[in-house]
Amino acid sequence: MPSAERGAGSALDIDLDPSLIFAKWTGVAGALLAVSGGPDSLALLLMATIWSRESGTRVFAATVDHGLRPEAAEEAAYVGEIGAALGVPHAVLTWRGPHPKTRIQELAREARYRLLSEHARDVGANVLMTAHHADDQAETILFRLLHGSGVAGLAGIREETQAYGLTLARPLLHLRKPELEQVCADNNVPFISDPSNKDSQYARTRMRELTALLEAEGLGPEQWRRFARRMAGADEVLRRAVSDARAHIAKETSTDSVRLDVQRLKRQPVDVIAGVVEAEITSFLASADSIRLDRLERSAQALREALDGGRIWKGTLAGAILNLDRSGSLTIAKEGPRQRGRGPRKGN
Incomplete structure (x- = not known):
């Protein structure tokens, strides 16, 4: 378990420009950051803190404890320590009640977004930010391609969508995981490694292995990003055609x-x-x-x-x-x- 004793102080070292990364959301009522303690979400927290200080936009952080791993509570407490050092209010949201025996990842995701959206409304935030990045985008599109998605699904993770009565924002979609790990390293903020990320029983792990092979053949994040953009354009054309036909x-x-x-x-x-x-x-x-x-x-x-x-x-x-x-x-x-x-x- 990493320690929060070092790093995460008032002087942050960020090579990337948070004012550009978060420019689209400057001036919103408030942004709730979903922070698990991994490198992606901790980098989101670090960069959003600078953005908040520079723009005056209120930011909050929350960690969801699904109660599925005994170390989850300690990890959530660690994120709280980082948040306290940065001056960002943090809450631990717990998935209570009996947990299902099947479809656990799918239902845990639904519970996570439900808990986060409820907390966002409680603190007056109208934007929920997650740390999805370029590597997540590639894995998502490949998974959907293999499972027969249409053009809407093949557009991948959108930078911004509306759900749960909130704006769901993914400001880091153009960044790669090593860049986010570097943000944590530059600020002496250790991150938590989830062992499930290496477990091949999970589809996400298998997609990660496949995207690595495809990248070696030239199909990397930039190509996936271009593919997603084109699919999003095709989806928009189809939606307009459907709307016109219905009219x-x-x-x-x-x-x-x-x-x-x-x-x-x-x-x-x-x-x-x-x-x-x-x-x-x-x-x-x-x-x-x-x-x-x-x-x-x-x-x-x-x-x-x-x-x-x-x-x-x-x-x-x-x-x-x-x-x-x-x-x-x-x-x-x-x-x-x-x-x-x-x-x-x-x-x-």
């Missing part, structure tokens, strides 16, 4: 269904049809299940083929029943309990 569709809404004149959609690409169907299901059924991309694409393809042939079609998707008649009218209604689990199917 030209006549719609009738009742308490238990929505009826759409989708005749025009037969001239649209399948991806646009899929986007329209997804948007309508999501807006109609607030509690809709997560829509799997492969099922959505199959439904959109079947819908377009039925429109082209002037045929009826019926399918189920994410808790909704979809009925297309020969006139090109699509009705979306909530699926009944006995029908759940059936996949989309073609009509006669």
Whole structure:
């Protein structure tokens, strides 16, 4: 366990320019930093402290203790010592209650963001900052590529998104992990090494090994960054096409269904049809299940083929029943309990 006795004083040594790194968020009501004690988040804390002093923007720090490792409480206390030395208020947020036996990483992430967002509101911060960096970006895109993500997923980690009623900011996306480790070293701030980062049972570890191999072949962070930028652009084009298509569709809404004149959609690409169907299901059924991309694409393809042939079609998707008649009218209604689990199917 590192000691906070050295470093993290009032005079910080930062070669990078925090005023540029955090410029986009200068003047916000307040920023809560998610700090685990690793090199990435400690570098975020060190650089954000300088930014706060120079800009007057209020910053806070918080560490989430998931209760999954016995040393987690001691690590959180260490981050608190660093925060105290820097003059940054720090809180330890604990994930309480019974923990699940399966999907532990996914559910721990959900709990982490829930706890952080609640604390951000408590301290008056409207921005939550995490220490995702360029190496995380490469690993994320590769993971999503291998698991069949669409263009939205392949855009990778966005610099800024809106969620949990907050702005989620990732100011370090253009920096590499060794640069962040150097920030800690230059300021005599030891960091904590998470042993799970070397455990190959976790997908993130395997992606890290793969990205290292790909970088040796010339596919490094700059190339991944360019790829993410292009995918984000493609996603924006698709979103606008979907929005335009929806704006030209006549719609009738009742308490238990929505009826759409989708005749025009037969001239649209399948991806646009899929986007329209997804948007309508999501807006109609607030509690809709997560829509799997492969099922959505199959439904959109079947819908377009039925429109082209002037045929009826019926399918189920994410808790909704979809009925297309020969006139090109699509009705979306909530699926009944006995029908759940059936996949989309073609009509006669």
